[in-house]
Amino acid sequence: MVAVSDAIERARTLLELRRPADAERELRGLLAQNPQHSAAHSFLALALLEQGNPADAVTEAYEAVRLAPDHWFPHYVAGHVHYRERRPDLAMAAVQAALAISPEHVPTWTLLSRTHMLTGHWREMADAARRGLAIDPEAAEPASLLALALVALGEAEPAKAAAAQAVRLDPDSATAHLVYGRAALAFGDPREAADAFREVLRLDPGFDQARELLVAALKRRNPLYRWLARFQSRFRGGWWLVFLLPAVPPVIIVFVLIALLHWAAWIAESWTTLRLARAKATRLLFEGAESRVALLCCCLPALGAALLALGITLGQDALGTGGVAVMALVTPVQEAAHTSAARARAILYGWTGLLGLAIVASVALGSVGPALLSVYAALATIWVAAGVRRVFRKEQAPL
Template identity: 30%
Template sequence: MSNDPSETILRRAGMLLEQRRYSAAQAELRQVLAEYPEHTYAHSLLSLALSQDERVGDAARTQEHREQLLEATRHAELAIASDPNDALGFYALAFSRLQRGDCPAAIEAGQTAIALDPYDADSYAIVAGAQLQSRKFADALETADRGLKVDPEHGSCTNIRSLSLERLGRGGDAIEAAKAQLGRQPDDSTAHAAVAYAHLNQGEYKQAQLAFREALRLDPTDEFARRGMIEAINSSNIFYRTLHRYFVWMGRLDQRVAFAVMIGFYLLIRNIDRLAEAVPFLAPYTTAIVMGYVIFALTTWIASPLMNTALRLHPFGRHLLNGRERLTSNLIAILMGLALVSLIVGLVWFNLTVAMAGVVYCFLLAVFVVATMNMPTRMGRIGIGLASAVVAVMPFIPGMFVYFIYGSLAIQIGSQMLAARSRAF
C-alpha cells in the first residue's frame, strides 16, 4: 500500500466528491496540485469538483460561476495534456463543456472517453445527456441504451433513456423505464422527475404534481424538478394546459426546425401584404391573420410569467419561484393591471380604439419584460432592455405603430436566439 501523502489526499478528495462536498474536495485537490502540478488524476478530479459544484448550476448564473466552469475546463485540458490516453480527463472535459452549454464539444469529448474506455457507463451518460439537450432525442436514446448494455442498472443512462422516450412521444415507455429505475433506487430524484414529466406531457398534471413533489422532497435543489413542478401547477388551469401542449410540440422539434418555424411565421406576417396581392382572396383577412398571430404570440410569450403571478397564491407553488421569476411576475402583474385600467377608461369614454391600443401596448411591454428577464447574462439583459426601450417609444411617433408591432416580434424572436447562443461559452 502506498505511503505517498498525495495518494491519501486523493482518496479523501474522491470520498468528498461522492458525498457532494465539492468545496472541500477542491481544497484537497489544490493541495495535491501545489506539490505535483502535472498530476493527471488530480486535474481530472478537480475539474469534476468545479463542474459539479451546485453554485455553478442553471447555466452559470454569474460571472464568478462562469469563471469557475472555465477553470474546470482548463483543468480537464491539463489532465489530457499530461496523459492523452486518460479517459477520465476526456470525461471531465465533456462534463465541464456540458455545464457550459457547449453540447457539440461535450459530445465530442465524451465520445473520445468512450473510445478510450468503452466499459465506463458514465461516459455514455454524459454523451446522451448532451444529445438530449441538443434535441437529438433518437441519438440520446441510442447512446443511453449502449450505456445500459455496459451497466444495465446505471441510473443516469436509465433516466436519460426515459426522458428521451418521452421527447419521442413514447410516454408509456418513458414511465415504465423511470419506474424500473425507482424500483432499484427509490430515492433517485431524477427518476421521479422523469416520471413526472412523462405524466405532465400526457396531460396528467395531477400525477405529475405528486411525482415532482416527491422529487423535490428528495432533492430540494433539483432545478429540473422545480421548473417541472411550476409547469404542473400552472397546468391546473385549462387555458395554460392547452398552451402547454403547444410548448411540448415545439420542444419535441429539432432546435433548428423550431427556430425555422418561429422565423417562418414572422416572415409570413411581415410579408402578408405581398401574399395578399399574390392570393387575392386572402386580402379581406390580412388584418385578422396578423392580429390572430400577434395575440397567439403574445399569449405564448407571457403565459408562464402571468401564471407565476397566480402561483404565488398557491400554498406550495409560492415557494418555487426564484428572485428573477418573482420580479418578472410583479412587472407582468403591473402591466396587466394597466391594461385593465386602459380598457375600463376606453369603455367609459366610449372609445374602443383607445381601449384596445392601451391593452395591446401593455401586452407588448410585457413581452419586452419577459424577453429582457429571460436573457441569461447581465449584458444580454442590458442589450435587450435598451432595444425594448427604443421600440417602446415608436407608437408615440406618427405612422410608426405598425413598426412597433414588427419590432416587438423581432425583439422576442431575436432574444430567444441570443439567449440560446449566450448560454454556451
C-alpha cells in the same frame, strides 16, 4: 503507493460530499510530492470546476491527458469539463477518445448522452443512454437520460416507461423524479407531474428547476390554460408565410389570429400565476418578480380598457387606440419575462419600453398612427422574441 491511493480516495470522497475546496487542498498536497500523477490532475480539474474556475480546470484536465493519453479517465474528465462549459464539440471529441480506449464504462456513455442533449441530437442521445443501460441495466442515470430524449422525440409510452424505470432503480434520486415529472407533464398528466416535482423538492429543496416545473404543472391543471399553452408552444406561424402576402393578402388574417391567441395565452398565464402566487398553499413557490409581472399583466388590460372607454366617450381616437396598445403590451412584457438568456431578456425589455414611450407620445400628440403601429408591434413581439432568442440561444440553460 498506499499513501497516494489514500489521498486520491479522500479527494474523491470530498468531491462526493460537495467539498471541492477541501478536495483541492488534498490533491495539491499530493501533486507537490508527485507532480506526474495523472489521476490527481484529473480530480483537481473536477474540484476546480466545482469551485467555478473553468480555465484552470481545463488546464488540469489537459495535463492529465498529456500524462496518461492511453487511459480513459483523463479523457472522460476533459469531456466532463467541456460539457459543463457548454463546449459540445470539444466535449464530444474527449468522450469519443475515452470510448475508443475503454467502451465498457457507463459514466462515459452517460456523458456522451448528455453531450448530445446539449446539441439537441435527441436520437443520438437516446442511443448513447441505451448503450449505457446495456452495460448496466441497473444504472438510473442513463435511464433518466433515455426518458428525456424520448420526451423530446415525442415517444410517450417509451418515455414514461424509461422514467418509471429510473425512479424504480433509484427512488431517492431527485433527478429520476424530475424526469418522471417531465414525462408526465409533456404527455398530458399535470397532476401526476406535480406530485413528482413535489417529491423532487422534498429530496432536494434547492432544486430550482423542479420548483419552476411544479408551477408549470399546477398551471396546466386548468384545461383552458393547458389548451392555450399547447397552442402557444407549438404554433407561431411560419416566417415563410410573409412571402405569401403579395399573392394572398388574406394570409394576414392568419398572423392576426396567431398573435391574438398568443395574447390570450399570456393573459391566462398572468391570471393563473397571480392566483397561485396569492394562494396560501402555493405562494412560496413564486419569486417576487414573477408575481409582480403577473400583477402588471393583469392590470394592463384593465388600464387599456379604461383608456379605450374614455377615448370613445371623449371622442379622442388617439386615446382610445392608445388604450388598445396598452392592452397589447401584455405580450412583450411576458415574452421578455419568459426569456432566460440575460442579454435577450434585456433587449426585449428595452423593446417593451420603446413601445410604451411610443404609446405615451402618440396619446400626448393626439396621433392615431403611432398608437396603431404600437398595437401591431406589441402583438408581433412573439416573432421578435423568437428571433432574439435564436440569436442568444447559446446562453440558454441546458435541459
